[in-house]
Amino acid sequence: MRPSSSATGCGGLATGVARRMKRLGGWWVNVQEESMATKMRVGAIGAGAMLSALIMLSQVGCEAAMERVVRAQATAPASIDASDGALHVVLCGTGSPLADADRAAACTAVLAGGHFFIIDAGPGSWENLQLWRLPIDGVSGVLLTHFHSDHIGELGEVMTQSWVASGRAEPLPVFGPPGVSEVVDGFNRAYAFDRVYRRAHHTPEFMPERGGLAVAHDFAMPAPGEATTVFDADGLRIMAFAVDHAPVQPAVGYRIEFGGRSVVVSGDTTRSSSLVKNAQGADLLIHEALSFELMGRVSRIVTEAGRPRLGKLAGDVLDYHTSPAQAKEIADEAGVELLVLTHNVPPLRNALIERFFVQGVDMDGVVIGDDGLHFTLPADSQTIEQASF
Structure with a gap:
């Protein structure tokens, strides 16, 4: 039977989406949609999986639920507070x-x-x-x-994705024994075009040039x-x-x-x-x-x-x-x-x-x-x- 756009149909699909998200893992956030008696648990998942879930929800008339999911993701705190004294x-x-x-x-x-x-x-x-x-x-x-x-x-992804997430202005420090300078230089070179593309697309204001680099600190x-x-x-x-x-x-x-x-x-x-x-x-x-x-x-x-x-x-x-x-x-x-x-x-x-x-x-x-x-x-x-x- 084709799911309806009613609250019941939306809720059933939402439950299925929630199960899929659960399999993907993540830090869970409870989202309660007032128009349906169901609770979604949405993980901090990758953009592709999130987009798929949102499309599924919107196709059956669940725009409100979709917006709640996005809002919850945007406002959910980090899973660990690095300043909590522990x-x-x-x-x-x-x-x-x-x-x-x-x-x-x-x-x-x-x-x-x-x-x-x-x-x-x-x-x-x-x-x-x-x-x-x-x-x-x-x-x-x-x-x-x-x-x-x-x-x-994965060092290149740590450099790049943390830059994307933070918009930092200075290079990421990488500490290591002698030889770390050559390793860091290699990753900086390998990701050079990526940095150019991201600055051109998002503008240097949001992607400061030096922030995409790493800097070696050898000891x-x-x-x-x-x-x-x-x-x-x-x-x-x-x-x-x-x-x-x-x-x-x-x-x-x-x-x-x-x-x-x-x-x-x-x-x-x-x-x-x-x-x-x-x-x-x-x-x-x-x-x-x-x-x-x-x-x-x-x-x-x-x-x-x-x-x-x-x-x-x-x-x-x-x-x-x-x-x-x-x-x-x-x-x-x-x-x-x-x-x-x-x-x-x-x-x-x-x-x-x-x-x-x-x-x-x-x-x-x-x-x-x-x-x-x-x-x-x-x-x-x-x-x-x-x-x-």
Whole structure:
């Protein structure tokens, strides 16, 4: 039966649209249309999906509902207030270079003291930040741990989309070890035409020329076990320390401190004494994890299947990553309150693989990271609040 333009028909379609939006994920806003007894939950979704929903609604005479949806989206606040006095951590990418429908590549967002930093920008991570309605118009900077593609692949979108959202007048700061200048220069060059197009279309008044650029802030590699401060303002302090991801050099992790709380992000590394030292007493350790057992099997099976090159590549990764068991040992040795496993390899596509992934690991104080996990650390407290987008 063709839907009518009555309140009942509009409500039924609206419910279907709401279900579609829910599948897309996002930060939900309740919208009550007075002319129909239904409540829509609308996510902060991409422009294309929103446009499709609005067209569907308008076609059945739901113009009022359409306008309410647009108004709600335009006025809804960011999902996290970076100035609320707490230290916030969001996992915006817990995957790896291997394709994973449920996880973007490496990315961790940190919000505190009115600042919003993104640690690594792996493919797919920026879309997550938009969908979850983080304050993308207030990105303070990006911190890179190293220059593997799965850690920098989304940097151009972070630069460009945060410029579009904010209209900032100055370049986006990108912090990293030696080599970050070449990486930033490459992205600036690659997006040069895009910046020209956007300024021509929207005018320089709304798209200031320098705002579309990134500017590199490189720091000297600290001695093993030591740390160097790369940002210190408004009570938020970020320090970098060396880790062992050889032959990938340089490679660093970061320690973030705010309001008497601390978070450590390992970056990619083997078991590292430098990381243990710099993670001492941290409330939260976000540590990479790769199952040697599972990837060893993958290497063998792929080789036996007649694909020796891929088998070798799968086997090679075993020597510069950390197993879940080793990550737990590091957390225990450093006296960490909560260990969160990220950069999970292989992709954890079902419960069986996940069980093998952490087999033999004492899971007390351990969380397997998923995209969308949000940790809130209130100042001067021992509480770690956990939620999910």
